[in-house]
Amino acid sequence: MKIIKTINELRQWRKTVDSVAFVPTMGNLHAGHLALVREAHQHAENVVVSVFVNPLQFGQGEDFAAYPRTLQADAEKLQNAGVAVLFAPDDKELYPNTTQAFNVEPSALQNELEGKFRPGHFRGVATVVLKLFNIVEPQIACFGKKDFQQLVVIQQMVAELNVNINIVPVDTGRADDGLALSSRNGYLTETERQQAPQLYAVLCNMKDELQKGRRDFSQLEQQAVEKLNNQGWQTDYVEIRRRSDLAHARPDDNQLIILAAAKLGKPRLIDNVEVDLS
Amino acid sequence: MKIIKTINELRQWRKTVDSVAFVPTMGNLHAGHLALVREAHQHAENVVVSVFVNPLQFGQGEDFAAYPRTLQADAEKLQNAGVAVLFAPDDKELYPNTTQAFNVEPSALQNELEGKFRPGHFRGVATVVLKLFNIVEPQIACFGKKDFQQLVVIQQMVAELNVNINIVPVDTGRADDGLALSSRNGYLTETERQQAPQLYAVLCNMKDELQKGRRDFSQLEQQAVEKLNNQGWQTDYVEIRRRSDLAHARPDDNQLIILAAAKLGKPRLIDNVEVDLS
Numbered sequence: 213m214k215i216i217k218t219i220n221e222l223r224q225w226r227k228t229v230d231s232v233a234f235v236p237t238m239g240n241l242h243a244g245h246l247a248l249v250r251e252a253h254q255h256a257e258n259v260v261v262s263v264f265v266n267p268l269q270f271g272q273g274e275d276f277a278a279y280p281r282t283l284q285a286d287a288e289k290l291q292n293a294g295v296a297v298l299f300a301p302d303d304k305e306l307y308p309n310t311t312q313a314f315n316v317e318p319s320a321l322q323n324e325l326e327g328k329f330r331p332g333h334f335r336g337v338a339t340v341v342l343k344l345f346n347i348v349e350p351q352i353a354c355f356g357k358k359d360f361q362q363l364v365v366i367q368q369m370v371a372e373l374n375v376n377i378n379i380v381p382v383d384t385g386r387a388d389d390g391l392a393l394s395s396r397n398g399y400l401t402e403t404e405r406q407q408a409p410q411l412y413a414v415l416c417n418m419k420d421e422l423q424k425g426r427r428d429f430s431q432l433e434q435q436a437v438e439k440l441n442n443q444g445w446q447t448d449y450v451e452i453r454r455r456s457d458l459a460h461a462r463p464d465d466n467q468l469i470i471l472a473a474a475k476l477g478k479p480r481l482i483d484n485v486e487v488d489l490s
Numbered sequence: 491m492k493i494i495k496t497i498n499e500l501r502q503w504r505k506t507v508d509s510v511a512f513v514p515t516m517g518n519l520h521a522g523h524l525a526l527v528r529e530a531h532q533h534a535e536n537v538v539v540s541v542f543v544n545p546l547q548f549g550q551g552e553d554f555a556a557y558p559r560t561l562q563a564d565a566e567k568l569q570n571a572g573v574a575v576l577f578a579p580d581d582k583e584l585y586p587n588t589t590q591a592f593n594v595e596p597s598a599l600q601n602e603l604e605g606k607f608r609p610g611h612f613r614g615v616a617t618v619v620l621k622l623f624n625i626v627e628p629q630i631a632c633f634g635k636k637d638f639q640q641l642v643v644i645q646q647m648v649a650e651l652n653v654n655i656n657i658v659p660v661d662t663g664r665a666d667d668g669l670a671l672s673s674r675n676g677y678l679t680e681t682e683r684q685q686a687p688q689l690y691a692v693l694c695n696m697k698d699e700l701q702k703g704r705r706d707f708s709q710l711e712q713q714a715v716e717k718l719n720n721q722g723w724q725t726d727y728v729e730i731r732r733r734s735d736l737a738h739a740r741p742d743d744n745q746l747i748i749l750a751a752a753k754l755g756k757p758r759l760i761d762n763v764e765v766d767l768s
Binding site for chain 2: 313316317339349
């Protein structure tokens with residue numbers, strides 16, 4: 213596996229190969245990322261993984277400085293996973309002028325759900341992903357469903373800007389107790405870690421209720437928020453949405469998704485559950 | 491020459507060739523465009539020219555509806571110029587959702603010079619050019635210096651978003667009397683057409699003054715505006731800028747450009763002159 217730190221070197225390597233699948237990450241890799249890499253291998257001869265903690269997608273007061281950076285351990289995992297290139301640019305390589313003067317401005321979805329609590333987050337995500345796409349020039353790119361809104365924003369960006377890359381969604385990796393794998397789980401205390409699967413459990417419970425026929429979305433959402441808050445969470449949102457575009461769900465929609473974000477102590481966790489109704 | 495109207499067909503064709511140079515236009519082709527095509531031929535085996543009157547870059551009250559559409563004549567000229575593909579999508583092909591939900595938001599330069607008089611213009615330009623780049627996937631693209639601010643915005647976009655395309659600037663084509671070639675010259679009455687070279691003449695005069703050593707930029711600009719207005723123009727701006735990034739010129743800058751926009755009757759013309767000081 214090559215470890216490449218500059219755009220120029222990446223482009224030189226890129227000229228030597230045809231078939232590339234890309235997995236953009238912020239590093240601190242866990243089994244969920246490795247599932248993305250396995251999926252990527254299904255689609256192309258060469259897998260490129262980027263590790264870049266993108267300042268542009270962190271808001272003020274968020275955990276940019278504290279975000280875990282574990283490049284050596286990441287490199288070992290990727291080497292073992294058969295990755296061709298680990299692309300690990302520093303901030304100056306991607307943002308030579310410190311500020312990014314040209315940005316991808318996403319649709320209004322950027323201001324809902326996660327975007328309501330993280331202003332500018334999806335602009336930062338869309339911009340860095342487009343930059344990385346333009347550098348790596350893959351035929352396909354894999355994104356995890358754990359960050360489902362991010363996946364939809366990227367799918368929309370690719371469609372709206374005619375980016376010639378196939379976006380492949382990959383299921384969320386989970387611990388045995390159901391907790392969605394996330395780098396931010398590392399912030400949890402031992403007690404919080406015990407409690408953390410409650411988030412997924414609440415979403416699964418909502419799914420059951422929907423499948424039993426309930427369509428009182430607002431009430432279901434409100435009950436879930438209350439349940440979490442009663443268990444000690446500070447819930448940002450629990451929302452039932454249409455899965456294709458994350459529009460507000462209507463009673464006759466069949467393909468839904470329940471998305472949630474909540475804080476357990478300091479760490480803020482997100483999760484989601486897909487629901488198919490017949 | 492192939493005339494291609496859909497993105498899918500263009501992409502199918504694109505797979506069959508390696509080396510592509512691209513000239514995006516709004517059609518109504520004149521000798522200036524054909525100089526872009528000749529330059530493009532210097533850089534690649536296949537030249538693709540797009541003809542698309544982009545609604546996104548026209549403001550309210552501008553000439554989108556009236557803009558001359560002359561596809562058949564354009565096709566003949568391009569055929570004679572040895573173009574491989576004329577890409578002529580309709581609005582629905584590039585904007586299937588009517589509104590464009592994801593946009594490229596350019597740097598603050600988008601609000602100066604032309605941008606001050608055409609709000610949203612450069613967002614529309616940058617967005618459609620990125621879309622066309624993603625569809626055509628050329629190695630190089632030619633842009634005329636007549637729209638110098640557009641050229642700089644595109645150069646900055648390519649740098650900031652890491653677009654892997656080489657931008658080649660091409661000198662402005664001019665009539666024998668100096669008037670910069672432009673589709674909008676077709677709006678001029680015969681009398682206005684006689685008078686139109688005054689714009690270029692005023693800029694050339696400023697260039698002489700600068701080369702003689704004058705550095706009182708503001709006064710030079712103001713005198714030029716007065717001269718034009720006295721000749722019956724309504725001048726939007728005449729500005730001396732640093733050529734590389736169109737920042738306001740300072741007395742020790744050597745590579746300058748003088749940019750101007752003014753109305754002669756209804757038609758609004760733009761032009762510019764590069765100035766090298768030693």
